[in-house]
Amino acid sequence: MASKTVLVTGSSGLVGSEAVEHFDRQGYEVHGVDNNMRRIFFGDPGDTSWNLDRLLRVTQKFSHHDIDIRDRVALETLFRSRRFDLIVHCAAQPSHDKARDIPIIDFEVNALGTVNLLEATHRHCPEAVFILLSTNKVYGDAPNELPLEELETRWEYARPEDYNGINENCRIDHTLHSLFGASKASADLMAQEYGRYFGMKVCIFRGGCLTGPSHSGVELHGFLSYLVKVAISGSNYYIFGYKGKQVRDNIHSHDVVSAIEQFVANPRCGEVYNLGGGRQNSISILEAISKVEQMTGKKLNWKYVEENRRGDHICYISDIAKFKSHYPQWKITFGLDDIFSQIIADHTQRQRSA
Numbered sequence: 001m002a003s004k005t006v007l008v009t010g011s012s013g014l015v016g017s018e019a020v021e022h023f024d025r026q027g028y029e030v031h032g033v034d035n036n037m038r039r040i041f042f043g044d045p046g047d048t049s050w051n052l053d054r055l056l057r058v059t060q061k062f063s064h065h066d067i068d069i070r071d072r073v074a075l076e077t078l079f080r081s082r083r084f085d086l087i088v089h090c091a092a093q094p095s096h097d098k099a100r101d102i103p104i105i106d107f108e109v110n111a112l113g114t115v116n117l118l119e120a121t122h123r124h125c126p127e128a129v130f131i132l133l134s135t136n137k138v139y140g141d142a143p144n145e146l147p148l149e150e151l152e153t154r155w156e157y158a159r160p161e162d163y164n165g166i167n168e169n170c171r172i173d174h175t176l177h178s179l180f181g182a183s184k185a186s187a188d189l190m191a192q193e194y195g196r197y198f199g200m201k202v203c204i205f206r207g208g209c210l211t212g213p214s215h216s217g218v219e220l221h222g223f224l225s226y227l228v229k230v231a232i233s234g235s236n237y238y239i240f241g242y243k244g245k246q247v248r249d250n251i252h253s254h255d256v257v258s259a260i261e262q263f264v265a266n267p268r269c270g271e272v273y274n275l276g277g278g279r280q281n282s283i284s285i286l287e288a289i290s291k292v293e294q295m296t297g298k299k300l301n302w303k304y305v306e307e308n309r310r311g312d313h314i315c316y317i318s319d320i321a322k323f324k325s326h327y328p329q330w331k332i333t334f335g336l337d338d339i340f341s342q343i344i345a346d347h348t349q350r351q352r353s354a
């Protein structure tokens with residue numbers, strides 16, 4: 001049987017690199033598109049070239065293309081040169097704070113870049129499966145409208161019916177999103193449309209906090225990766241508002257890619273799924289700090305800033321029941337302790353070899 005061909009955009013980033021390694025191990029011919037724009041967004045700490053070098057060392061059938069997803073001509077040439085069976089679209093401007101400073105670039109990368117890829121897929125390989133990594137920020141502040149109660153170290157949903165978190169029925173309009181949330185919502189809607197209108201096998205994952213050792217964590221993006229980096233380097237960590245009790249659910253990039261694999265084996269047209277670590281992998285910033293301190297044996301220097309980030313969720317837990325019901329074989333395999341210890345080990349190693 002001829003080997004399958006996959007295109008991964010954002011292939012030097014957290015999720016993209018996990019997908020590259022995974023599908024390379026499965027014997028796919030893997031093509032990565034990444035122009036290291038994370039370095040332009042976030043400066044040297046966001047540089048992903050170390051991860052590209054690593055991928056080139058550990059993979060068998062991986063080719064890298066230094067293409068900007070805004071460049072339709074370059075994408076056209078790439079899509080003409082081979083037929084893709086699967087597109088895993090992870091390239092993005094990923095920070096909601098950063099989008100405020102670069103609204104046009106944010107929209108061009110997140111919204112237009114996604115349409116460029118959807119349209120290239122539609123014209124050149126309409127049978128391919130297309131995965132979009134969307135975000136829980138498409139719900140804007142709507143999840144903050146749920147009644148909450150304040151516990152000692154975290155905010156918690158006050159009503160028992162909200163215990164499992166936010167599901168896909170949460171509304172996405174009439175709310176403040178941040179410009180990033182709005183550009184990602186545009187991409188999310190267009191991807192749904194290519195699935196529903198053209199009958200393409202499109203899947204949209206609205207991510208909670210996606211994490212893992214391959215993140216080039218920076219203050220504006222990469223919650224746990226950045227927290228561990230600061231703890232190990234001894235620099236300052238800033239908490240913005242909500243008393244540090246804001247809650248995130250965390251999912252390891254391995255479990256994200258295994259969800260992608262499940263969808264690829266049994267695709268649907270234009271489905272939307274919330275994808276996160278769920279209740280079992282939820283943690284507040286204060287709780288995460290104390291866990292990192294415990295596991296590294298180092299005290300974190302943190303400072304509290306009263307003003308919260310605009311468009312930030314207070315308590316966000318992904319309800320992953322819909323995906324689990326469509327793909328009952330999928331499960332979370334990395335708990336919080338595994339995630340923390342892997343990120344800590346990796347950062348310690350990186351610091352030693354720096």
Ligand SMILES: NC(=O)c1ccc[n+]([C@@H]2O[C@H](COP(=O)([O-])OP(=O)(O)OC[C@H]3O[C@@H](n4cnc5c(N)ncnc54)[C@H](O)[C@@H]3O)[C@@H](O)[C@H]2O)c1
Nearest residue numbers: 010013014015034035036037038068069091092133207210
């Ligand atoms: N990490 C999270 O917590 C999280 C949460 C929800 C959703 N997501 C979404 O998941 C996807 C992957 O996130 P990630 O954490 O792996 O991000 P990442 O920043 O680690 O990786 C994205 C990669 O895309 C590349 N890139 C950016 N703009 C590009 C462009 N114009 N052309 C080509 N390449 C470009 C970057 O250089 C980077 O290597 C993104 O769409 C993000 O919005 C992430």
